[in-house]
Amino acid sequence: xxxxxxxxxxxxLLVHLVMLTIGILLVSFSIWLIYLTYFKGTHRAEEALAKKxxxxxxxxxxSFHGIDESIQAGSKSKSWCLKCHExxxxxxxxxxxxxxxxxxxxxxxxxxxxxxxxGEKFEYKWLQRGSNxxxxxxxxxxxxxxxxxxPFRIENGVPRRLDENQEALQFLDESxxxxxxxxxxxxxxxxxxxxxxxxxxxxIFCDECHRENGPLNFVQLMYSPQRAQLLxxxxxxxxxxxxxxxxxPSLMRNARSER
Amino acid sequence: MxxxxxxxxxxxxxxxxxxxxxxxxxxxxxxxxxxxxxxxSTVSAPTPGFLNPNQAVPAxxxxxxxPKGQDGCLxxxxxxxxxxxxxxxxxxxxxxVFYVNEDTHNASYHGRFNCSDCHEGVDKIPHTDxxxxxxxxxxxxxxxxxxxxxxxxxxxxxxxxxxHGAKGAGAENQSDLPACRDCHTNKPYLLNLQQQMKSxxxxxxxxxxxxxxxxxxxxxxxxxxxxxxxxxxxxxxRLCSKCHAxxxxxxxxxxxxxxxxxxxxxxxxxxxGDEEVANCLNCHAPYALGFSPHKITAHKMKESPVNxxxxxxxxxQAGCHASATNEFATGSKAHASQLKAVLETxxxxxxxxxxxxxxxxxxxxxxxxNLFYQILIAGVVLGLGGHRLLDLYATYRxxxxxxx
Amino acid sequence: xxxxxxxxxxFVRLTKSERIQHxxxxxxxxxxILTGFxxxxxxxxxxxxxxxxxxxxxxxxxIHRVAAVAVTAVCFYHLYYVLFKTDGKSWIRAMLPRLKxxxxxxxxxxxxxxxxxxxxxxxxxTYLEKLEYFSVYFGMFIVISTGTMMWTQSYWPKFYLDVADxxxxxxxxxxxxxIIVGHIFTVHYNPHVYPMNKxxxxxxxxxxxxxxxxxxxxxxxxxxEASKSANTAHATExxxxxx
Numbered sequence: 001x002x003x004x005x006x007x008x009x010x011x012x013l014l015v016h017l018v019m020l021t022i023g024i025l026l027v028s029f030s031i032w033l034i035y036l037t038y039f040k041g042t043h044r045a046e047e048a049l050a051k052k053x054x055x056x057x058x059x060x061x062x063s064f065h066g067i068d069e070s071i072q073a074g075s076k077s078k079s080w081c082l083k084c085h086e087x088x089x090x091x092x093x094x095x096x097x098x099x100x101x102x103x104x105x106x107x108x109x110x111x112x113x114x115x116x117x118x119g120e121k122f123e124y125k126w127l128q129r130g131s132n133x134x135x136x137x138x139x140x141x142x143x144x145x146x147x148x149x150x151p152f153r154i155e156n157g158v159p160r161r162l163d164e165n166q167e168a169l170q171f172l173d174e175s176x177x178x179x180x181x182x183x184x185x186x187x188x189x190x191x192x193x194x195x196x197x198x199x200x201x202x203x204i205f206c207d208e209c210h211r212e213n214g215p216l217n218f219v220q221l222m223y224s225p226q227r228a229q230l231l232x233x234x235x236x237x238x239x240x241x242x243x244x245x246x247x248x249p250s251l252m253r254n255a256r257s258e259r
Numbered sequence: 260m261x262x263x264x265x266x267x268x269x270x271x272x273x274x275x276x277x278x279x280x281x282x283x284x285x286x287x288x289x290x291x292x293x294x295x296x297x298x299x300s301t302v303s304a305p306t307p308g309f310l311n312p313n314q315a316v317p318a319x320x321x322x323x324x325x326p327k328g329q330d331g332c333l334x335x336x337x338x339x340x341x342x343x344x345x346x347x348x349x350x351x352x353x354x355x356v357f358y359v360n361e362d363t364h365n366a367s368y369h370g371r372f373n374c375s376d377c378h379e380g381v382d383k384i385p386h387t388d389x390x391x392x393x394x395x396x397x398x399x400x401x402x403x404x405x406x407x408x409x410x411x412x413x414x415x416x417x418x419x420x421x422x423h424g425a426k427g428a429g430a431e432n433q434s435d436l437p438a439c440r441d442c443h444t445n446k447p448y449l450l451n452l453q454q455q456m457k458s459x460x461x462x463x464x465x466x467x468x469x470x471x472x473x474x475x476x477x478x479x480x481x482x483x484x485x486x487x488x489x490x491x492x493x494x495x496x497r498l499c500s501k502c503h504a505x506x507x508x509x510x511x512x513x514x515x516x517x518x519x520x521x522x523x524x525x526x527x528x529x530x531x532g533d534e535e536v537a538n539c540l541n542c543h544a545p546y547a548l549g550f551s552p553h554k555i556t557a558h559k560m561k562e563s564p565v566n567x568x569x570x571x572x573x574x575x576q577a578g579c580h581a582s583a584t585n586e587f588a589t590g591s592k593a594h595a596s597q598l599k600a601v602l603e604t605x606x607x608x609x610x611x612x613x614x615x616x617x618x619x620x621x622x623x624x625x626x627x628x629n630l631f632y633q634i635l636i637a638g639v640v641l642g643l644g645g646h647r648l649l650d651l652y653a654t655y656r657x658x659x660x661x662x663x
Numbered sequence: 664x665x666x667x668x669x670x671x672x673x674f675v676r677l678t679k680s681e682r683i684q685h686x687x688x689x690x691x692x693x694x695x696i697l698t699g700f701x702x703x704x705x706x707x708x709x710x711x712x713x714x715x716x717x718x719x720x721x722x723x724x725x726i727h728r729v730a731a732v733a734v735t736a737v738c739f740y741h742l743y744y745v746l747f748k749t750d751g752k753s754w755i756r757a758m759l760p761r762l763k764x765x766x767x768x769x770x771x772x773x774x775x776x777x778x779x780x781x782x783x784x785x786x787x788x789t790y791l792e793k794l795e796y797f798s799v800y801f802g803m804f805i806v807i808s809t810g811t812m813m814w815t816q817s818y819w820p821k822f823y824l825d826v827a828d829x830x831x832x833x834x835x836x837x838x839x840x841x842i843i844v845g846h847i848f849t850v851h852y853n854p855h856v857y858p859m860n861k862x863x864x865x866x867x868x869x870x871x872x873x874x875x876x877x878x879x880x881x882x883x884x885x886x887x888e889a890s891k892s893a894n895t896a897h898a899t900e901x902x903x904x905x906x
Contacts, residue, residue, distance in 0.1 A: 019858045026843045030640075033836050036703055037636055064444050065359045065367075088343050088354065095385035097343050098357055105340020141360075143338035527702045530709050531720035574817075582817040590821025621822050625829050632833030636840060643845035646772075646791070653775040654854055 079108035079150060080163045083172055106143060108150045110162040115200040122151040123159050124216055138222045149221065165195050332374040333361055366447040394439045417553040432511045442498055448480040492529040492538035499539045519595025547576050591621050676868035678750045685863050687737045691730035696839045698727040731810055738803050757787040764790040787880040795845055805834040
């Protein structure tokens with residue numbers, strides 16, 4: 001009747017383990033049943049369904065023309081600026097904000113918004129989204145090579161990201177888990193001034209890069225010679241030729257009002 | 260409601276009739292028998308890209324040839340980041356994406372159309388006078404069966420008159436009404452035709468008369484898609500729920516909030532991925548009985564498949580509850596609504612409405628049953644559990660005293 | 664517990680027929696609970712099945728119905744058993760509630776609370792066992808009748824089906840919890856018999872357990888044996904030697 005007192009220790013342990021597992025399963029099941037009976041609000045499922053985040057696969061169909069995954073991939077990482085500023089952040093100049101946002105999809109903000117000092121030259125690198133390791137080649141579609149062009153400043157022979165401010169980054173990490181107090185606010189203000197002090201009131205404009213000998217060397221940035229050629233002379237010029245009503249001067253003016 | 264007479268097959272022991280797959284299997288077999296060689300290469304052949312990096316280098320002074328097919332729009336619209344935040348008709352912030360993936364577009368239902376075929380007023384850059392796309396406009400394409408210019412106008416008109424349209428619904432809150440785009444997107448044909456064409460002969464058979472391989476692919480995709488692919492039930496439920504499970508929107512239109520569907524057997528089965536049980540459309544717009552989702556009308560209308568007079572036939576449609584009685588179909592709501600919300604939004608005239616009175620009684624009965632079991636279960640669990648614990652305590656106490 | 668050794672005398676607690684009925688009952692009830700509550704599953708859990716969900720749902724329905732037939736059959740057989748079979752008749756006679764059960768319950772609770780020195784002497788079936796046994800009658804009546812209604816749904820008014828559904832779910836929840844808390848944890852996770860009360864396998868109960876939990880029954884069997892001292896213990900209804 002009763003368990004064999006001569007049973008070996010491992011066997012007895014096994015019995016205990018099995019009984020414990022069954023017991024835990026039964027208790028969990030009972031708790032779930034009690035939750036079902038007393039605590040689960042029924043009739044909420046559709047509401048939850050309607051509210052829940054749309055899965056990526058279905059997201060493809062949310063836009064009429066079928067968005068591909070590059071849209072979501074693009075909103076991650078890039079420059080540190082996007083820790084506070086949101087994706088598609090250009091909104092002021094109505095006519096060109098879309099095009100500016102198309103650029104900020106693969107250009108760090110500081111490419112256009114920080115001008116080099118007199119005689120200074122920045123170094124530009126493609127860094128992979130997410131991992132921030134340098135890209136070795138450009139693969140993919142124009143506008144989505146899986147990376148972001150990040151400018152570096154050479155300090156004492158060492159390249160340093162323009163947007164890098166360790167203290168600010170650390171502050172962001174800390175403040176996420178902390179209530180703000182007076183000291184915190186002061187520090188925030190100081191850091192805020194600090195990271196924005198180099199931002200030029202007048203950003204770089206389309207024609208300052210899309211020209212010969214602009215700040216960005218498209219060949220060095222691994223574009224194919226053909227593509228580099230297009231970026232230097234091509235696409236914008238063709239738009240002008242293609243569309244009689246294309247009014248570039250006002251486009252530029254609008255861009256200049258964008259900060 | 261005059262339904263076509265349905266061939267009521269006997270209900271199988273476990274209540275299912277797997278007819279649909281045999282039909283599709285038949286189609287697949289026919290397609291397989293047609294198969295051919297050149298086909299695979301056609302499907303995977305890249306469509307001519309616009310200004311892609313591998314194209315010939317244009318000299319700076321020479322205008323780049325813009326492929327006629329795409330109006331040159333992709334010059335800008337190929338960039339994934341092209342977009343901005345905007346406000347919609349109801350002042351909610353929405354993300355608008357103007358990016359178009361060329362390959363996706365070319366493989367889509369509307370892949371043969373140029374941007375300007377649908378988008379009017381986009382000649383100027385920046386687009387300051389772009390018009391909203393009108394799905395009911397007449398296309399440049401000929402409808403092959405009639406030779407007339409093709410248009411979705413008939414469907415747009417149907418929708419207009421339906422419960423979801425500007426003429427069929429109340430005049431208030433029309434910005435809530437669904438546009439074509441809220442349910443339909445320009446999906447790519449995701450079918451793997453290569454897989455369906457098991458032999459390589461069919462494409463060559465087609466090609467004997469039809470010149471354009473891309474056209475043949477599109478034609479076959481269209482036929483195959485229409486024969487085999489309907490929206491998965493879960494997607495239908497999600498789509499309808501976007502509005503019909505939204506309490507504030509339903510209140511604006513004095514409609515029941517659909518909240519109980521997921522608790523029904525149909526809802527659970529759909530959750531598991533069963534495609535043969537009824538989703539919203541199988542009862543509210545059963546294609547099998549000649550209805551269309553674009554013609555959905557309120558249940559009070561005589562022609563509605565969920566009108567009390569028509570429910571039995573709707574439940575009894577082929578493959579479902581063949582022996583449904585009138586009482587089965589109309590005894591109570593097929594899915595629970597938030598009765599309270601109904602009573603409130605209908606202005607407290609529940610007492611004069613016999614249907615609502617019935618519903619209130621039924622809800623009350625079910626509530627009492629649930630309450631009865633809640634009390635009973637609490638009593639039994641606490642009683643038996645307490646007894647058990649007390650017994651363990653007594654056993655422990657005795658063993659401390661020095662055994663039994 | 665422990666130290667009883669293997670040479671202890673054993674008494675028959677469950678006959679072979681009763682053990683088979685019990686096995687069919689608990690296997691099918693387990694399957695019914697499992698496949699039934701799959702309908703109440705949380706959305707995230709159901710999503711885990713992925714593309715297999717469809718066939719899992721199909722087999723869930725089949726298994727639920729097969730197990731339902733099995734459990735209905737065993738219930739009806741049990742009715743036949745207690746009405747017409749000798750063992751069954753003695754079973755139901757011992758099972759019928761008596762005034763003493765109420766007294767037992769009161770005295771046992773008092774004992775467990777430490778207000779009495781001894782447990783009441785209980786007969787072949789304790790008050791808890793009787794309660795559990797007759798709860799099964801009540802529960803089976805509810806689930807079998809409502810289940811049959813739902814199986815033949817097309818012939819019933821929808822509101823009756825709603826009521827049937829609510830009763831079926833409520834009774835199933837009650838039964839599942841009563842089985843876990845009141846039966847499994849009481850019978851098998853009992854320190855006296857842990858890890859398992861083997862009575863449902865071999866049908867036997869030890870002399871120690873007899874004295875502890877069914878002393879009245881035990882004393883009666885011993886007394887009967889003494890009065891029939893001419894015969895051997897093997898021939899009596901109550902027990903046999905397992906030595």
